[in-house]
Amino acid sequence: MARYKGAPVGLERIIVPDPGPGEARVRVRACGVCHTDLHYREGAINDDYPFLLGHEAAGTVESVGEGVTEVAPGDYVVLAWRAPCGTCRACRRGMAWYCFDSRNAAQPMTLEDGTPLAPALGIGAFTPLTLVAAGQCVPVDPAARPEAAGLIGCGVMAGFGAAVNTGRVTRGETVAVIGCGGVGNAAIAGAAIAGARTIIAVDVDERKLTWARHFGATDTVDARSADPVQAVRALTDGFGADVVIEAVGRPETYRQAFDARDLAGRLVLVGVPDPTMTVELPLAEVFGRGGHLSSSWYGDCLPSRDFPILIDLYRRGRLDLDAFVTETVGIGDVEEAFTRMRRGDVLRSVVVL
Known part of the structure; x- marks a missing residue:
């Protein structure tokens, strides 16, 4: 205690x-x-x-x-x-x-x-x-x-649900996950199970990027040596990702996630910010890019529905x-x-x- x-x-x-x-x-x-x-x-x-x-x-x-x-x-x-x-x-x-x-x-x-x-x-x-x-x-x-x-x-449901419930990742989509701790890697696993064709893991820790590959990342970006926005665009034919999941909860990574989306792309914030943090975005870009800016609370889950599903995926060797x-x-x-x-x-x- x-x-x-x-x-x-x-x-x-x-x-x-x-x-x-x-x-x-x-x-x-x-x-x-x-x-x-x-x-x-x-x-x-x-x-x-x-x-x-x-x-x-x-x-x-x-x-x-x-x-x-x-x-x-x-x-x-x-x-x-x-x-x-x-x-x-x-x-x-x-x-x-x-x-x-x-x-x-x-x-x-x-x-x-x-x-x-x-x-x-x-x-x-x-x-x-x-x-x-x-x-x-x-x-x-x-x-x-x-x-x-x-x-x-908590953590696995939050990340998995951020991809599947809030982000609504579907077959063939491209996904980027910024921050590859427990929640971020759960989001990667959820995106992989949902059928995303490209899953880009972004972090500053090589160990976490290695873990991300295990959970289903197809590509990794070390943000210490590469610009995350440019790297995500390069890996998505120059367009940006259909879904970007921000699992850090910081203004700078949120802005990266905002800029790394394709037109009409979805941004999901699941990282928990400090209460003092603020973010500034150009309103014309918010309007012009379209899509959705969402926050994911607990992976937008229904525990009685979703917990048994995740356990079944685990028991079948899929999660x-x-x-x-x-x-x-x-x-x-x-x-x-x-x-x-x-x-x-x-x-x-x-x-x-």
């Missing part, structure tokens, strides 16, 4: 209450170490300390509260940080991936002295047990390794979730995993409980 801004994460004994109405208590088997957890630790999300970190988790439902029918004790589940309510204006319009009242557990988990914990993305899974809304539990094939399955709960797991670590090793994440040494460290 993170007690205050910038403090190294540490281990604490916590109290996880019995599930109340609409809640489920889950025994966590594995949880990925995501950049968002680091953002929480550093105060980049909000200042509701102390935080119980961890949200890319797979585990087994231990018990459920009154009125729960969607899951039962013993179910093997991946936890989702968005659980559509079904009644808000987005859900009523049939766009539940934009749900404005996503469900979380009503009861807090606490320290032994009663201090309530703020669970990262409404989950808090760097713990043997966690309490969530039952709707956050998505049953999946129990044959899927928890170390791999849990990653669908290599295992390749996202660079290392497995213990519950006391999260701070060291953050250090390796900052250096770009890993796609994902995964805590095994």
Whole structure:
């Protein structure tokens, strides 16, 4: 957990209450170490300390509260940080991936002295047990390794969905992905499965470009030595890509993505920017290029629909979730995993409980 801004994460004994109405208590088997957890630790999300970190988790439902029918004790589940309510204006319009009242557990988990914990993305899974809304539990094939399955709960779904759901990549299209960490490589995998004929990976780290080829990139661009916009155009017959996915979340890479599109091309922002960042674009170019400028929230996914699909792709050998797991670590090793994440040494460290 993170007690205050910038403090190294540490281990604490916590109290996880019995599930109340609409809640489920889950025994966590594995949880990925995501950049968002680091953002929480550093105060980049909000200042509701102390935080119980961890949200890319797979585990087994231990018990459920009154009125729960969607899951039962013993179910093997991946936890989702968005659980559509079904009644808000987005859900009523049939766009539940934009749900404005996503469900979380009503009861807090606490320290032994009663201090309530703020669970990262409404989950808090760097713990043997966690309490969530039952709707956050998505049953999946129990044959899927928890170390791999849990990653669908955030980074893999965000990237895959950015290509397939938001970008709507189709057969024969050209795609460029700027930023090839876990989310970017998941976008590459999604574009490959969708049938893109050209997939261009752009990064400044040769290791990440090597990983990108494994996930389906047909071409790579080292942005340290080549202009990304010119390189993408050269690899797409001078036109630019049909879809450009920005998985960094910085103004300079967003502008590169904007300029690397073909006419009427689609730009998808899935990288999470710092709240202080701004971007300036020539309005005539926004108008003249046409197409779509989109933001992808959680890959615009419906967890109950999409998580089982991704697990099925994994089980059939079409989506290599295992390749996202660079290392497995213990519950006391999260701070060291953050250090390796900052250096770009890993796609994902995964805590095994």
